Amino acid sequence: MNKTEQEWREQLTDEQYRVTRQKGTEYPFSGTLLHNKDTGSYHCVCCQQPLFDSADKFDSGCGWPSFSKAIKGQVKYERDTSHGMERIEILCQHCDAHLGHVFDDGPAPTGQRYCVNSVSLLFNQDVKISAE
Numbered sequence: 001m002n003k004t005e006q007e008w009r010e011q012l013t014d015e016q017y018r019v020t021r022q023k024g025t026e027y028p029f030s031g032t033l034l035h036n037k038d039t040g041s042y043h044c045v046c047c048q049q050p051l052f053d054s055a056d057k058f059d060s061g062c063g064w065p066s067f068s069k070a071i072k073g074q075v076k077y078e079r080d081t082s083h084g085m086e087r088i089e090i091l092c093q094h095c096d097a098h099l100g101h102v103f104d105d106g107p108a109p110t111g112q113r114y115c116v117n118s119v120s121l122l123f124n125q126d127v128k129i130s131a132e
Contacts, residue, residue: 001046001047001094001095003095008020008021008046011046012045012046015119016045016119016120019098019117019119020045020046020097020098020099020117020119020120021046021098022098023089023098024098024117025117026064026117026118026119028062028063028064029063030063030118031064031065031117031118031119032118033065033118033121034064034065034118036057036065037054038125039054039055039125040054040124040125040126041053041054041071041123041124042065042067042116042121042122042123043121043122043124044092044094044095044097044099044120044122045120045121045122046092046095046097046120047092047094047095047097048122049074049092049093049094050074051070051071051074051075051092051121052069052070052071052114052121056068058106060106060113060115062113064100064115064116064118065116065118065121066106066113066114066115066116067114067116068106068107068109068110068112068113068114069112070090070114073093074092074093074094075091075092075093075099075114076091076093077089077090077091077102078091080101087103088101088102088103089101090102090114090116097120098117098120099117099120099121100114100115100116100117101114101115102114102115
């Protein structure tokens with residue numbers, strides 16, 4: 001996805017731009033999706049591609065929405081040595097939006113914790129249609 005920085009600035013809020021395009025981080029425990037328990041899917045705020053399923057969301061206590069896995073093929077991984085740490089950054093496979101980081105301290109069966117900024121996500125709740 002090729003957009004200019006100006007196009008991204010016009011599409012996103014200042015905070016969304018800072019986090020997704022400039023690799024920022026929202027304050028812990030401040031994200032709107034941290035305590036979301038609804039059933040649905042989490043999509044990239046920049047390109048709307050599905051990234052995570054609510055079935056894989058868990059409360060890690062870290063202050064950001066956490067997932068035990070990403071939807072296959074939707075997230076890419078890069079080594080991040082910023083801030084004097086060595087981590088694995090997670091980005092949207094389609095538009096390179098910074099999402100957060102993945103750590104090896106999550107629950108079974110994956111053992112992974114995808115620590116994601118709420119501001120980098122859109123939530124799409126599953127629509128249940130009752131049979132009549």
